[in-house]
Every structure is written in C-alpha cells, then in structure tokens.
Amino acid sequence: MAIVLAVPARALEPPTATAWPDTLAGRLAALALVQTLNSELLSHPSATLTLDRWCADHRLAPAGTKIVADRVKDVDKPADTAVREALQVGPREKVAYRRVRLRCGERVLSEADNWYVPALLTAEMNAVLDTTDTPFGRVVQPLSTRRRTLSAEVLWQPLPRGWEMGAALPPASDGPLVPPPHVLQHRAVLALPDGRPLSALVETYTGGVLGFPWFEGR
Structure with missing residues (x-):
C-alpha cells in the first residue's frame, strides 16, 4: 500500500531572495560569514583561490566566473623599511609594487597592496604581472x-562586543543591513618552499563579500 505524506504548501515553495534584514538574525548571519571568510583565508595559502571558491559558493557572479585583478595604475608605494625587512632584502634590491582590486564579476571583493621580489620569479611570470591583470596568486x-x-x-562587528553576555543589541530597523566598505584586513607574507619571502601583502576585504541575497523561508 502506498503511503502519501502530506507536506504543507509553504514547504514546497522556494525561498524568496530579499535584501539582508537589519535584525538580530541578519546580523548573526553576517557575523558568522565574516568569521567564516576570515578562517578560510587564514587556513589556505592563496587568497585569490579562496575568493574563487567564495565567489562560486555564494553565486556572486555567473557560474564559472574566476577572480580578476583590476590593476590600479599610476600608483606607486616604494617598499619601506618594514616591507624590506619582511621580504628579507637589502635597500638596493629591486622590489616591485602592484595594487589591485580583486573582482568577482562586477563585485570588488578585495583591495590589495603587493610588494614582491622580481628576482625570485621567472621572466614569464614577471612579464604577466607587468602587462596583464592576472591575480598574483594565480x-x-x-x-x-x-x-x-x-x-x-x-x-x-555586526554585533557589539559582549552581545552573547547580554550587552545591548542594536535596535532592528525596517531598512536593509548594509555592510561597510571594508570588513576584514590581512597582512601576510608569501614564501617559497625553501622559506625565502617572495611577497608582502596588505589585503582589505570589502562588504562585497556579503553581496548575495538573503533567503526568506529557509
């Protein structure tokens, strides 16, 4: 005998995509996602490849879209003493500079300052970095x-410090929850397998990392 289960009509309806609500639930979700991205970046060797996955997982652009590095030209930040110390190079060794915006489709996810040692790269790699917008990590x-x-x-911090211990929460509003321009910043060094530093980075991640819709009914 066939058994027919009655399923409420609402359960059959697909979730509705809306703007993120400025509520406790919306702020909790934003907090969790920012911390998740932070953890992903800390546990993987390439920020570019991590953002590739983030872009795909959260459908921030059409399927198959890869991160593109839009170079910010006519900007130069000579390597200061701190950068040269991080790269373990002397005052006369050449250090190249590149500023890029890492973009997923039309959405900028990160702005990065990158100082690197060209002598540790192949001639082909240096040419690609000098003449194209290919991300450094790729x-x-x-x-x-x-x-x-x-x-x-x-x-x-979408929620105030101590919120879990009863600190006052921001009042809910009728408007959407809008992340600020920047939500995370990492400073890092990329090194070769033998330990030689190759690149010093300052990466600032934008509110665009949360640029996917909120799904009601989930």
Whole structure:
C-alpha cells in the first residue's frame, strides 16, 4: 500500500531572495560569514583561490566566473623599511609594487597592496604581472608558495562586543543591513618552499563579500 505524506504548501515553495534584514538574525548571519571568510583565508595559502571558491559558493557572479585583478595604475608605494625587512632584502634590491582590486564579476571583493621580489620569479611570470591583470596568486601558483599571516583584523562587528553576555543589541530597523566598505584586513607574507619571502601583502576585504541575497523561508 502506498503511503502519501502530506507536506504543507509553504514547504514546497522556494525561498524568496530579499535584501539582508537589519535584525538580530541578519546580523548573526553576517557575523558568522565574516568569521567564516576570515578562517578560510587564514587556513589556505592563496587568497585569490579562496575568493574563487567564495565567489562560486555564494553565486556572486555567473557560474564559472574566476577572480580578476583590476590593476590600479599610476600608483606607486616604494617598499619601506618594514616591507624590506619582511621580504628579507637589502635597500638596493629591486622590489616591485602592484595594487589591485580583486573582482568577482562586477563585485570588488578585495583591495590589495603587493610588494614582491622580481628576482625570485621567472621572466614569464614577471612579464604577466607587468602587462596583464592576472591575480598574483594565480601567476605564482606553480611555485607552491606558503602563506604566513602577520595579522588578521576584523574591521566590522555586526554585533557589539559582549552581545552573547547580554550587552545591548542594536535596535532592528525596517531598512536593509548594509555592510561597510571594508570588513576584514590581512597582512601576510608569501614564501617559497625553501622559506625565502617572495611577497608582502596588505589585503582589505570589502562588504562585497556579503553581496548575495538573503533567503526568506529557509
């Protein structure tokens, strides 16, 4: 005998995509996702490849979209003493500079300052970095670099410190929850397998990492 289960009509309806609500639930979700991204970045050697996965998992662009590095041209930040110390190079050794915005489709997810030692790269890699917008992490992937994080700072706290212990919560509003321009910042060094530093990075992650809709009814 066939058994027919009665399923409420609402359960058959697909979730409805809306703007993120400025409520406790919306802020909790934002907090969890920022911390998740932070953890993913800390536990993987390439920020570019991590953002590739984040872009795909959260459907921030059409399927198959890869992170693109839009170079910010006509900007130069000579390597200061701190950068040269991190790269373990002397005052006369050449250090190149690249500033990029890492973009998933039309959405900028990260702004990065990158100082690197051209002498540790192949001529082909240097040419690609000089003449294209290919992300640094994708260019140097064949070198099997290792990432060492110097600092990781959460720039946005959707809930106040001590919220879990009864601190006053922001009042809910009728408007959407809008992340600030920047939500995370990492400082890191990429090194070759033998330990030689290759690149010093300052990466600032934007509110665009939460640029996917809120799904009601989930």
